[in-house]
Amino acid sequence: MAPASPNKKIFDFALLKRVFRLAAPYKRKVFLSLALAILLAVVSPLRPYLIQITVNNYIRNGLLDWVVRITLIQFVFLIIETVFRFFFSFITAWLGQTVVKNLRVTVFNKVIGLNLSQFDKTPIGTLTTRTINDIESVNDVFADGLIPIIADLLSIISILFVMFWVDWKLALICLAPFPFLILATYVFKESVNRSFIRVRNAVAALNAFVQEHITGIQVVQAFSAEEREFNKFRKINREHRNANVNAIFAYSVFFPVVEIVLAVSTGLLVWWAASKAMQLPEEEAAGMAGKIIAFNLYLNLLFRPLRVIADKFNVLQMGMVASERVFKVIDNEDYISEEGSFAPEKVAGKIEFDHVWFGYNEDQYVLRDVNFTVEPGETVALVGHTGSGKTSIISLINRLYHIKKGEIRIDGVPIGDYKLDALRRQTGVVLQDVFLFSGSVLDNITLRNPAISREQVVRAAELIGVHEFIMSLPGGYDYKVMERGSTLSLGQRQLLSFIRALLYDPSILILDEATSSVDTESEHLIQHAIDTLISGRTSIVIAHRLSTIRKAHKIIVLDKGEIREIGTHEELIAKEGYYYSLYQSQFEEVKN
Template identity: 80%
Template sequence: MSSTPANKKIFDTALLKRVFQMAAPYKKKVFLSFSLAVLLALVSPIRPYLIQITVNNYIKSGLLDWVIRITIIQVVFLLIETAFRFLFSFTTAWLGQTVVKDLRIKVFNKVINLNLSQFDRTPIGTLTTRTINDIESINDIFADGLIPIIADLLSIISILVVMFVVDWQLALISLAPFPVLILATFIFKESVNRSFIKVRNAVAALNAFVQEHITGMQVVQAFAAEKREYAKFRKINREHRNANINAIFAYSVFFPVVEIIVAISTGLLVWWGAGNAVHMSEAEASEMAGKIISFFIYLNLLFRPLRVIADKFNVLQMGMVASERVFKVLDNDDYIKKEGIYAPDKVAGSIEFDHVSFGYSDDKYVLKDINFTVEPGETVALVGHTGSGKTSIISLINRLYHIQQGEIRIDGVPIESYRLDSLRRQTGVVLQDVFLFSGSVLDNITLRNPAITLEQVQNAARLIGMHDFIEQLPGGYNYNVMERGATLSLGQRQLLSFIRALLYDPSILILDEATSSVDTESEKMIQHAIDTLISGRTAIVIAHRLSTIRKADKIIVLEKGEVREIGNHEELMEKGGFYYALHQSQVRELKTQS
């Protein structure tokens, strides 16, 4: 995964505008947050100024009644300011979380509609990072980024204006170390920015690595690769730690520097005020005392946002980097762009491949000029060596991938003319590696479709021969199969997928290696399920077992992405060609195993 350059422009205005367009439905909240930022800037200097008036006019004169009145007014302003700050913080946080919610829905909707080729090329952990971590960072643009930065800048400007209006000379003296603070802030921002970019990249790498290895844990342990993979994880984790430590080091240096600069400013303030008070009249000295006290508070109010503004700039920058990555997912146009409107309730089930060529990348075709026809109700077996293109053919029938050349027709209608959900509803797929979601047996069969009743599921399970088995499970149809169906055998998972396919009553059935790698008893049940499913349906079967192949009405022999032979078992055996050689090799293999 490519990293984002450390010198990337912070305010990519087009990107920032796009982020705030996500908040367009909540314009009132945006307006409220900016209004509160202005109000906080106006309220901030009031309390120090009231303290100055109290010291200059009332404390020296002993006017305690006025001191009490001014104190009450200060408390009121303090309460008002506190209420404004609470409302500001809550509004910006609400805005950020709401935008995150909307954006996460849009990204997930985009992800589930992408072509499968995207998942072939993109690590699952990377997409997980985009959908969870990166989107969460966009919240910071609102809660701790642009709007809070604007609020802090307005407060700084407001305080500076008041300081110069009250006493420009005292303001200049006390702010003399200010350029050093600006330089320190810039250095800190750049240092933390580089570290945070490395942290982001390391987080994505960690997510991808952990996701991949947990999913493939069986392979890791089967080949005793735990130590090697552990060493790789340690390396990625070390990079993540080092990036965080670099950021922590920058914070550890920056905040003490700020405290030193504040102390120097305070010292200059007292030195200048005390030095000049010696040469002043009593009234002027008293006025200077009030200014020094108020300026001390102004400096604290001024440096408070300055301490964190560099950090907020980095938060904004990280939010911008994250939003760029998220928008790349949203801008990904590798999905089914052209979708027809033809949506029949039922299709007869004829399939035609007319000069179809296809490749997972445009420069390398895995299917070359494929031509064949499947009549309604026919059972067709696809046979061939690994890599011959069998799985690619079945993936094209329900438009999981684009084809580069040719045309695929169902009932004489190009599949591009079908509405996508209608086309896929007509096609039932039972894969070799059945994926089950974490949840109940019922949820996995119905895919949480509320329109499907338990009675319908039970009837389908009886036809497949699985009802009694399911009823014996703890909880029956509510039994939790765990993630990926870990508590069920391969054969049991496949039989559940048969129930799922039967329940949706497809006109076209696709079976990909459905009887491979199972025991004899499970094979008999699966064969019964196959016979039940294909009855009256068009079926395309990928199978190595001779018994399945012989039953097919038509056999299509593939070799290196090309159709070599088409016919039934007897016809192809008589030819003595590719199928004959493949058949004979399987017979010898069976004899060797027995």
């Protein structure tokens, strides 16, 4: 998800069409806003024209009754214009926020279904920016973008038409400085556009940097890297500041230029009208007063949209840049699809790896031609050095990643034929790095599934032997767990994850059994929980304990993504092969 280049042509009509397709369910609102834009363009020039008539025909002749009547008519037009403008602003803003709400749901739904390899390659802060900041910018396409620009252009055309209809020569004199304003507007638009692109890229970089470093703050502090990382942050933040300052500078130059052009136009209006009046008979010269007042109002009405139209073009373009980034997430095809339809209530739990090849990158395989079978109810231990492919195997069983070649079957059915949620309901996963969300212990066990009652949770905790530990926490099952479970130890977090797995009663259990970093009390509880969970289930365990390895029906020895040996502990020791060497180096000194 690369940042947009400043040199790239941003305004893309196909992309704009796709953005507006998001508002298709609300097309009546779109047409209503366009109708209001047309009505506003018609109503805007009426009041200056009525003022011209009032000054020339009624005030000059002392017809006060008519002055009052015209004033009341103007007041009515003012109320009508105000009501139109209110509904126009409200409808365009409503459209933007409604589209943003729907789009955010679509994007988040897509993000949580992406293949895990996408999260391996994309910083979480970048995806956060896409889901929050960039989608919010799509709102600007509706609230401050195309429809408001159309309304401003219609208003400008309407005012220009009336000006030329009233006095085309005077209109030409007043608009003489306009070429300079058009040039200034173009320069301003391009300058702010480049700055805004820099701002968007800097925001994405800031989000990614801050999210990553807050998540890894323990590492930063443990290695005394605070100052070094702080200096990196200051550099990124400085780029964000500089991009904003450049945009502010462009605004600071452009708006005074607009005021100068307006002042010059007003000066030309007064000069030409005064010189013209001196050449006309007194009766006709007196009629110039209303025209001067009206044209002064016309100019102010004309410059009001001109002040902001360039800015709105930039807002529209930035919304387009943001929408393109959002659509890249939506169009990402690297997701776990729901093509399967097989959804059994229960599976026996037979697992077959048939010549499976897998790699996180296209040209690097971490599993090579892996073949093995796990019978229903068997416990299989995976052993091997770090990087041998153990975690990759357990990640493939519930389709967290796509395999490159070969086939994985459960009960003889390829896992791709299973409905995804049905497959994952049959597969319980307890990982070494247990993630807990902010919320209560109960919420983290049930994952806020309303179908799971507190009584079921308590029964599961008692079965595993964890109930007393939970009740020892302040508040028991209502104890508030901080983000990532930072207030609980590693062993305590693992115990909660065991209850999660038991509640879903999976036929297949995937277990990364890591107890090297837990205290003795937690270790005993974890071992009891493991024995309870494994009983009667097909289990694949990344074994870190000799006791688990000896209890396994089968041991699969991995090295560099290949299976070296398969057998029981006693059979593999007797072979004195690869497992024997691994046992000698890693397990010989481990005591049950």
